[in-house]
Amino acid sequence: MSHELRTPLNVIIGYxxxxxxxxxxxGQEEFIPDLEKINSAGKHLLGLINAVLDxxxxxxxxxxxxxxxxxxxxxxxDTAAVVQPxxxxxxxxLRIECPDTVGSMRxxxxxxxxxxxxxxxxxxxxxxxxxxxxxxxxxxxxxEDARITLSVSDTGIGMTxxxxxxxxxxxxxxxxxxxxxxxxxGLGLALSRRLCRMMGGDITVESxxxxxxxxxxxxxAEVRDPAKSLxxxxxxxxxxxxxxxxxxxxxxxxxDATVRDLLERFLGREGFRVVSADGGEEGLRLAGELRPDxxxxxxxxxxxxxxxxxxxxxxxxxxxxxxxIMLTLVDDxxxxxxxxxxxxxxKPVDRQRLVSVLEKYRQDDASCDILVVDDDPSGRRAVRQxxxxxxxxxxxxGNGHEALESxxxxxxxxxxxxxxxxxxxxxxxxxxxxAREEWRAIPVVVLTAKDITPEDRMRLDxxxxxxxxKGSVNRDALLAEVSDLVxxxxxxxxxx
Amino acid sequence: xxxxxxxxxxxxNRDMLSRRLARKKYEVLLAxxxxxxxxxxxxxxxxxxxxxxxxxxxxGWEATRRIKASPETKNIPVIALTAHAMSGxxxxxxxxxxxxxxxxxxxxxxxxxxxxxxxxxxxxx
Numbered sequence: 001m002s003h004e005l006r007t008p009l010n011v012i013i014g015y016x017x018x019x020x021x022x023x024x025x026x027g028q029e030e031f032i033p034d035l036e037k038i039n040s041a042g043k044h045l046l047g048l049i050n051a052v053l054d055x056x057x058x059x060x061x062x063x064x065x066x067x068x069x070x071x072x073x074x075x076x077x078d079t080a081a082v083v084q085p086x087x088x089x090x091x092x093x094l095r096i097e098c099p100d101t102v103g104s105m106r107x108x109x110x111x112x113x114x115x116x117x118x119x120x121x122x123x124x125x126x127x128x129x130x131x132x133x134x135x136x137x138x139x140x141x142x143x144e145d146a147r148i149t150l151s152v153s154d155t156g157i158g159m160t161x162x163x164x165x166x167x168x169x170x171x172x173x174x175x176x177x178x179x180x181x182x183x184x185x186g187l188g189l190a191l192s193r194r195l196c197r198m199m200g201g202d203i204t205v206e207s208x209x210x211x212x213x214x215x216x217x218x219x220x221a222e223v224r225d226p227a228k229s230l231x232x233x234x235x236x237x238x239x240x241x242x243x244x245x246x247x248x249x250x251x252x253x254x255x256d257a258t259v260r261d262l263l264e265r266f267l268g269r270e271g272f273r274v275v276s277a278d279g280g281e282e283g284l285r286l287a288g289e290l291r292p293d294x295x296x297x298x299x300x301x302x303x304x305x306x307x308x309x310x311x312x313x314x315x316x317x318x319x320x321x322x323x324x325i326m327l328t329l330v331d332d333x334x335x336x337x338x339x340x341x342x343x344x345x346x347k348p349v350d351r352q353r354l355v356s357v358l359e360k361y362r363q364d365d366a367s368c369d370i371l372v373v374d375d376d377p378s379g380r381r382a383v384r385q386x387x388x389x390x391x392x393x394x395x396x397x398g399n400g401h402e403a404l405e406s407x408x409x410x411x412x413x414x415x416x417x418x419x420x421x422x423x424x425x426x427x428x429x430x431x432x433x434x435a436r437e438e439w440r441a442i443p444v445v446v447l448t449a450k451d452i453t454p455e456d457r458m459r460l461d462x463x464x465x466x467x468x469x470k471g472s473v474n475r476d477a478l479l480a481e482v483s484d485l486v487x488x489x490x491x492x493x494x495x496x
Numbered sequence: 497x498x499x500x501x502x503x504x505x506x507x508x509n510r511d512m513l514s515r516r517l518a519r520k521k522y523e524v525l526l527a528x529x530x531x532x533x534x535x536x537x538x539x540x541x542x543x544x545x546x547x548x549x550x551x552x553x554x555x556g557w558e559a560t561r562r563i564k565a566s567p568e569t570k571n572i573p574v575i576a577l578t579a580h581a582m583s584g585x586x587x588x589x590x591x592x593x594x595x596x597x598x599x600x601x602x603x604x605x606x607x608x609x610x611x612x613x614x615x616x617x618x619x620x621x
Binding site (some may be wrong): 006009010011013015017018021042043064066110174303392 | 506508509513515516519572584586588600601602604610
């Protein structure tokens, strides 16, 4: 999405800039102001798009932090240098108060810089022939973690209480005419605050109309990754894992010792016997030896990753029946499609492969009904022709709804289904299909133009019973879910 | 005259940047995907590579890793051209072995500054 929006804009900005250079070289001065308008409108729009995309990324929980340790004074100096032209534009003077003792901090450098830049550029916009001061301090309260404070004060127009209240709302500057007078997207401040909050800090403001404003960024000197921090709060009561005789065994495969420790303690307290492995190979070995009742598996591990471990587990008939719970940081809203697809074909469809896949499902009698579900009529036709030549009976449907209707009339032997379709897509269709007892056994071959990710594949294979995100749920919910799942599996295993 | 390899799949971006660089008296070589970029880095040994990151066949990160893994090309500076600083592209580009990065839309004076830092003022065009 982002790429599609930015590329054409980059072209508009780039070519208008080229024409500006041309106009200057050729002495065509009269074109310059108009070209500048195209260029600056393009840049404004790009700024808006970037901010909207960033905000939506944060909202979707997809904005990652890249933590690194950097020198605060150096960061401040760099940012000030970038903002200097903006400061001078309105005849302002920039003063920096940053003692060397501030030292370094650990945070996402790009995001901190972005927030500081935003405050400085706002101050420059709303102040004329005045002074902008950036004051940087390190605060170490007793017992508290050290914090870095960066505050930007200006001698500009200031704000009323009411204006301040609306300040951090998206698309809201002090009033609607502000954008006209001062430019800017109205999103910068909202975005900067979100970025600071992601890092465990915040932005606050103090101001009086006519008296200037002070915006203050407060950040922990050591920002913690929120994805990890959920597993770093060791506030669980420490009860020794008392493994009961005959209790279910859970194998925890995770490279992160904190996660292993946490799951061991929590599941142990719930009465499970927990064995853990710190990597894929070790996990596979233990799975074979112990035949646990359930396995929790981290998707992201160095060396052999979780998906490879999962494939290996499912390829081994001795352990393939053990339910696996994936623990993953990968954010994906199409969670939990344990659909049980029989096979995959990617588009454009290779005819030979199509026929050979379907031959597997053809019974001894030559006729075999196939339902082709695809929203693209020409794609359907091509598949139909190929199959009819091979003696299959073919019915067509343009989406999941039509497919379900068609099946009420005639039950196909095999279904060939696209994933991306209007009205009812392939995932939903297969879910509906699986909900009906009499249709559950019909093999579904997934037909897709979409690049199937390893996760999608596992989901479609019905391998993954549940995918849990470490990052988006809180620790208790995560643990409760793991515990529930393990319990259910244990029960199912026992009743087999 | 410095020889610059520009690896960029978007035709207009390629046209734009190559023409602007040519005007600044650089010799510009073009590759349209990561694989071609790696190949041309080998047989053209340019003085510097400008690498778009989202490329077909193999992407810019992988292309950079390959260029930096090969003894013949590992000393050629690679500047990543990323869409947007906030997306984490900067970090990923530096991890892949890029020597520097710049964001699109290209601001020519800024990019030229970064290029000259590698090419050295002595060989400046």
